[in-house]
Amino acid sequence: MRRPGAPASWIWWRMLRQVLRRGLQSCCHRLGLCVSRHPVFFLTVPAVLTITFGLSALNRFQPEGDLERLVAPSHSLAKIERSLASSLFPLDQSKSQLYSDLHTPGRYGRVILLSPPGDNILLQAEGILQTHRAVLEMKVNHKGYNYTFSHLCVLKNQDKKCVLDDIISVLEDLRQAAVSNKTTARVQVRYPSTKLKDGRNSFIGHQLGGVVEVPNSKDQRVKSARAIQITYYLQTYGSATQDLIGEKWENEFCKLMRKLQEEHQDFQLYSLASFSLWRDFHKTSILARSKVLVSLVLILTTATLSSSMKDCLRSKPFLGLLGVLTVCISIITAAGIFFITDGKYNSTLLGIPFFAMVIATEFTGV
Template sequence: MHAAVTRIQVPRPGFNYTFAHICILNNDKTCIVDDIVHVLEELKNARATNRTNFAITYPITHLKDGRAVYNGHQLGGVTVHSKDRVKSAEAVQLTYYLQSINSLNDMVAERWESSFCDTVRLFQKSNSKVKMYPYTSSSLREDFQKTSRVSERYLVTSLILVVTMAILCCSMQDCVRSKPWLGLLGLVTISLATLTAAGIINLTGGKYNSTFLGVPFVML
């Protein structure tokens, strides 16, 4: 998976950007990657050479070069043997750090994140036993957009109920004193006020958030 991510390319006129071009660099001009990646690579090399003297320990693992790396925040659901040796882990977190220097870099990074999510989904399809959840800088915005589509049915249902209750509350058995249109026009007034407030917030550069969905009901 890590190898597939580092091979992701973002084509631009005359050049193809990869993770190595947009990653945050160490002092030795190499990409910063999570320590758990080094741990897993060393475990892979140990198995390839039939070495049995390397084991992942939790929460600190000692690498072959003598470095002690902390993996407590990158492994979840850990089961350990004696001497903190990891028997199994239910979750692994991998983080990739991208630069944010200028507008071009931000645009490339955004497209790289999109390709990253596609790569993770493809890897998920070919490895159905492993559950993978990509998370990028745009994940919250995308989730919010999905939430608005999912809640559309409930929002429409709530509005119909509110309109019905407003009309019923202003209705009486006496047809002279009954004023159902007054209740309906009251809702229209509140709706116009809400739209006006949202327009003012939008013009002043404010960002939309889910709190605004409850404003009409609070005003009622």
């Protein structure tokens, strides 16, 4: 019967709820009868599927290696712009060698050399060049052959030499001035653009940091600087083998920087490679291990307590544990299907199992 004063929308909503409830009760009743009549089938088939897809998940497990796919959609405008910049302004044809955030090169190793507060990093030219030579002489072995930076570097179109930051030429001039007992004032370093020994004007605004200019200087001469950034660009040529060698070189580069930091106490070394952001992104899974274990214990405890009652006959704590176990089995099966279809894991998927467990726990508690 219609409640006096009740709106028509409320009546339609109540009727729809009753229809849905009766439909669900009928479906669940038929499903229960089917399961009770074929117990062997419903016990063996899910177990076989879980084992099959679980093994395939272990065999086909691959983390997502493309950082852009993790943080940007496929239709991202930034990805289109970066692709356009890479095609129109290739690294080996850039005259100014000003690499903006829009154009991030493929593989590279980058080191930032930082002097203590109040010191001038330009006075440490000899130590910085020793670090630079150590990078150039560093070797990585692949199938019995030793590769150095000269084998992997991006080459200039003019003389087919490695592309190197012009700040290295400035440091060479400063070192030669120190060896010949000349004052560093003879080597006039300007900021953000300076004139090199060969007569070229070069932009070093992205290679020299913490700059203090000479007071009242009209030509923007540098009095002191606190940091120098040097980037080593690698060429992969679209080859999987070359890319693998480049990855090895980057790993050795970071290890070398940590080793050289122990030898140089007059300045600090901070290294960065193309895989650094990817590595930090996937470290989320490692850092979340303790939190994952605590969350799993809490879910099991909640499932057990929500199914327990004061009456021992009506209490069903194992029903809650069984509900969590069922969700775990379904997650393993879903993960197997995901990896069979060439899906790749990333740490953003880590929370999905817990959402499923929480939902299952709530329904079990009801």
